[in-house]
Amino acid sequence: MxxxxxxxxxxxxxxxxxxxxxxxEMQRQANxxxxxxxxxLARRKCWLKVHLYLGLWLGxxxxxxxxTGSVLVFWQEIDAWLxxxxxxxxxxxxxxxxxxxxxxxxxxxxAAMPPGAKSSYIYYPRHPGLAFWFFYDGPKDxxxxxxxxNVFVDPYTAQxxxxxxxxxxxxxxxxxFMGFMFKLHYALLLGYVGAALVGFLGVFMLVSVLTxxxxxxxxxxxxxxxxxxxxxxxxxxxxxDLHKTFGFxxxxxxxxxxxxxxxxxxxDQFRWLVxxxxxxxxxxxxPSKPALGRPPLSANAALERVRQYFPDQRLYWFSVPTTxxxxxxxxxxxxxxxxxxxxxxxxxxxxxxxxxxxxxxxxGSGGQMFMQWQWSLxxxxxxxxxxxxxxxxxxxxxxxxxxxxxxxxLQKRQAAHKKQSIRTSFEARSI
Numbered sequence: 001m002x003x004x005x006x007x008x009x010x011x012x013x014x015x016x017x018x019x020x021x022x023x024x025e026m027q028r029q030a031n032x033x034x035x036x037x038x039x040x041l042a043r044r045k046c047w048l049k050v051h052l053y054l055g056l057w058l059g060x061x062x063x064x065x066x067x068t069g070s071v072l073v074f075w076q077e078i079d080a081w082l083x084x085x086x087x088x089x090x091x092x093x094x095x096x097x098x099x100x101x102x103x104x105x106x107x108x109x110x111a112a113m114p115p116g117a118k119s120s121y122i123y124y125p126r127h128p129g130l131a132f133w134f135f136y137d138g139p140k141d142x143x144x145x146x147x148x149x150n151v152f153v154d155p156y157t158a159q160x161x162x163x164x165x166x167x168x169x170x171x172x173x174x175x176x177f178m179g180f181m182f183k184l185h186y187a188l189l190l191g192y193v194g195a196a197l198v199g200f201l202g203v204f205m206l207v208s209v210l211t212x213x214x215x216x217x218x219x220x221x222x223x224x225x226x227x228x229x230x231x232x233x234x235x236x237x238x239x240x241d242l243h244k245t246f247g248f249x250x251x252x253x254x255x256x257x258x259x260x261x262x263x264x265x266x267x268d269q270f271r272w273l274v275x276x277x278x279x280x281x282x283x284x285x286x287p288s289k290p291a292l293g294r295p296p297l298s299a300n301a302a303l304e305r306v307r308q309y310f311p312d313q314r315l316y317w318f319s320v321p322t323t324x325x326x327x328x329x330x331x332x333x334x335x336x337x338x339x340x341x342x343x344x345x346x347x348x349x350x351x352x353x354x355x356x357x358x359x360x361x362x363x364g365s366g367g368q369m370f371m372q373w374q375w376s377l378x379x380x381x382x383x384x385x386x387x388x389x390x391x392x393x394x395x396x397x398x399x400x401x402x403x404x405x406x407x408x409x410l411q412k413r414q415a416a417h418k419k420q421s422i423r424t425s426f427e428a429r430s431i
Contacts, residue, residue, distance in 0.1 A: 051211040059402040066398025068185035091128035100158040102299040145169040199265030243404035260378035278367030286356040287325040
């Protein structure tokens with residue numbers, strides 16, 4: 001190499017030699033990039049098959065679960081609209097301030113039930129124009145099965161408005177409409193086996209969502225093309241853009257809904273997995289401590305205690321003790337970080353009014369808080385009305401993604417058959 005040491009300049013021949021080395025290195029880098037790109041395309045082809053077969057095999061079931069889930073986002077509002085004679089009441093000007101004592105309301109509901117029925121939980125009216133909504137486990141038959149019953153009580157008169165069967169013990173066609181929707185959504189009307197199947201379906205759908213993200217990811221860096229629709233596109237391209245764009249924009253909602261759904265349908269397995277990362281306390285009945293000479297608190301007194309403890313939280317549902325050792329249980333909607341709403345559950349000693357235990361969305365171990373947020377995420381209540389609308393829309397998106405995915409598969413299959421037909425015809429002419 002000819003170098004002028006006095007000036008530090010490289011001669012023309014040296015530059016030419018360096019250029020050769022530089023060109024060779026660039027070629028090697030280009031080869032490595034091409035090899036890496038080919039490897040990514042091969043893996044994407046594999047993930048495409050996984051995504052395709054999950055969609056074809058399980059997509060129709062997901063549509064059923066998604067559409068019923070969309071209905072159930074507003075299940076209380078829809079049920080009250082469908083059954084105004086049961087759920088709706090004439091509210092006086094004073095509103096909730098004119099409610100009869102809670103113990104009178106509870107006693108009226110109990111008196112309307114057959115002997116052997118056991119109180120389960122009670123939905124507190126969301127606004128002054130609604131009745132108290134009681135759930136009871138009906139008397140058990142010889143097979144140890146029972147109906148789930150509803151009682152509706154006017155809070156201003158403590159009079160029973162009506163009763164009905166929510167879940168029938170044997171015949172799903174005798175569930176009320178919303179009861180039928182819940183059983184179809186949660187277990188495909190197949191009982192415990194169906195609940196487990198839906199749980200595993202949630203796991204597979206998480207895999208489908210993640211593979212969809214891999215397939216959506218723009219290897220060429222064309223992010224705008226990946227996030228939008230191609231203008232003046234063909235029908236085939238519009239269908240493809242519809243599928244990949246809606247899939248991406250609903251990605252986080254799908255993950256939240258599928259993960260929380262698995263937590264409900266496979267609770268032991270889900271809790272075990274969470275415990276690998278952070279401790280979780282399993283919910284257990286917390287007994288009250290009877291004291292001689294001390295009568296139990298009235299339901300009104302227990303409710304007032306809870307309101308004193310948590311004045312900024314709204315009561316969602318509660319249950320009353322049915323034995324001397326039982327406790328009051330309350331589920332509240334707790335604001336968090338100004339924009340979120342979590343589920344706060346607590347048990348109250350029926351004699352002392354002390355809090356026996358609680359699960360809060362903002363306290364406890366990381367695993368415990370994660371578990372406590374699952375219901376709020378699944379129902380959409382975590383983000384209030386916008387969150388509920390997002391969950392509703394995600395259920396509808398399941399139908400859209402299934403239909404567009406099916407159309408895309410049929411288009412590619414038709415194109416492959418056409419290509420094979422042309423090849424066969426060409427080979428026949430060659431002979």
